[in-house]
Amino acid sequence: MEKQTQEKDVNPSETTHFGFRTVAKNNKAEMVADVFHSVAAKYDLMNDLMSFGIHRIWKRYTIDCSGVRRGHRVLDLAGGTGDLTAKFSRLVGEEGQVVLADINDSMLKVGREKMRNKGIVGNVSYVQANAEALPFPDNYFDCITISFGLRNVTEKEKALRSMFRVLKPGGRLLVLEFSKPVLAPLSKIYDTYSFHVLPRIGQMVTKDAESYRYLAESIRMHPDQETLKGMMADAGFENVTYNNLTGGIVALHRGYKF
Numbered sequence: 001m002e003k004q005t006q007e008k009d010v011n012p013s014e015t016t017h018f019g020f021r022t023v024a025k026n027n028k029a030e031m032v033a034d035v036f037h038s039v040a041a042k043y044d045l046m047n048d049l050m051s052f053g054i055h056r057i058w059k060r061y062t063i064d065c066s067g068v069r070r071g072h073r074v075l076d077l078a079g080g081t082g083d084l085t086a087k088f089s090r091l092v093g094e095e096g097q098v099v100l101a102d103i104n105d106s107m108l109k110v111g112r113e114k115m116r117n118k119g120i121v122g123n124v125s126y127v128q129a130n131a132e133a134l135p136f137p138d139n140y141f142d143c144i145t146i147s148f149g150l151r152n153v154t155e156k157e158k159a160l161r162s163m164f165r166v167l168k169p170g171g172r173l174l175v176l177e178f179s180k181p182v183l184a185p186l187s188k189i190y191d192t193y194s195f196h197v198l199p200r201i202g203q204m205v206t207k208d209a210e211s212y213r214y215l216a217e218s219i220r221m222h223p224d225q226e227t228l229k230g231m232m233a234d235a236g237f238e239n240v241t242y243n244n245l246t247g248g249i250v251a252l253h254r255g256y257k258f
Contacts (some may be wrong), residue, residue, distance in 0.1 A: 016154050019217030028154045029130075033104055035211045036080075040106035042206045044081050044114075049201055050212075055148075056083075058250050061243075062145060062176045063087045065254060071095040072142040075166070077131055078102055078149020082111035082124075088145075089120045099141075101129040102149075131159035136166040143167075147176040151222035160235035167257045173237060175228065178219040179244070179251035186247045194219065225251050 016025045023031065039046065047055050063084065068074055070093040076085045079100040088098045100115075102108045105128055112126050129135055131146070131153050144163050153159045163173055181187040194216035202212030223231060225242050228251075232240045237255025244251050 017218075017221045019214040019221065025154055029103070032152045035214055036104040037106045038208050038211050039202075039206055040081075040104070040110050043107065043110065044083075046202065046205055046212075049205065050198060054246060058176060058245050058252070059083050059087075059147060061245065062147065062174055062252055063091075065252065066091075066143050066145065066174060067172060068092060068143050073097045073099075073140065075099050075101060075134075075136070075141045075144040075163075077129075077134075077144055077146040077163070078152070079145075079147070080104075080107045080111060080149070082114050084145055084147055085111065085124055086115065086118055086120055089115075089124050092123060094123060096123055098124045099127055099136075100124060101127045101134075103128065103130050132162055133158075134162045134166050138165055139168045140166045141168060142171050143174070144171070145174045145176065148178065150175055150177050150228075151218045156223070157231060157235065160232055160237075164236040164257060169257055171257050173232070173253075173255045173257075175232070175253040175255075177228070177251065177253075178222060179228075179248055180224040182244055182248035186249070190249060225253075228253055 014025050015022050016028050018028050018031050068088055068091045072092045073096060074088045074092060076088060076098060079085050079102055082100055085098050085100045092098060100111055108126055108128055115121065115124055127135065132155055144167055150156060167173060181190050198216050199209040199213045203209035225244065229240050229242055232253060232255040236257065238258050240253065240255040242251045242253040
């Protein structure tokens with residue numbers, strides 16, 4: 001694994017990770033934005049290529065664990081191109097609402113166009129929002145999902161508290177995110193794929209190897225399963241559990257607000 005690098009003249013208390021680099025907190029959001037502006041147009045294609053299509057199974061499992069039903073109000077946070085939004089829209093029906101929220105306007109534009117092309121227009125709204133300061137009332141959503149987005153958030157603890165605030169009592173948060181493989185042989189194969197193969201695919205498809213190198217690094221810097229479980233509990237969530245998927249390459253965390 002590559003070594004971390006640190007910007008000079010930065011107060012350690014005001015720093016965070018951008019991949020393996022240590023950067024000023026107030027710079028990370030813009031740096032992440034640049035990554036997703038670059039990859040937005042080919043995001044869905046790259047997801048299929050990078051995961052061999054398995055991301056669709058992970059997301060289907062997330063939907064199955066959501067408990068979402070007709071009339072519910074759902075927040076698909078860091079929802080990007082709307083894979084979960086499309087499925088939630090059918091579940092909540094005309095009486096319900098799905099909010100597709102993302103901090104990146106390029107991703108939102110792709111998501112909005114994708115939903116329109118699918119004929120999904122009546123019960124979905126779009127909001128450009130920072131997960132750390134969600135612009136919604138207290139106790140507003142029945143379910144919140146954040147799929148492959150939490151690792152890109154600058155202050156994850158702050159974002160989790162913000163999600164807790166806008167979730168209704170009895171509601172649940174689901175965090176689908178890359179995590180730590182539970183088997184050493186799988187971990188070695190995964191590292192080789194992430195750091196050597198993935199950037200090459202990114203270069204071939206998007207002409208942007210660096211963005212996919214960052215994505216691989218951001219996965220390694222993300223909290224492991226037990227650490228994230230503790231962070232969710234600290235933010236107020238109860239009955240926090242997780243399920244490892246594909247040997248822990250991905251984990252689905254669930255927490256409830258009572």
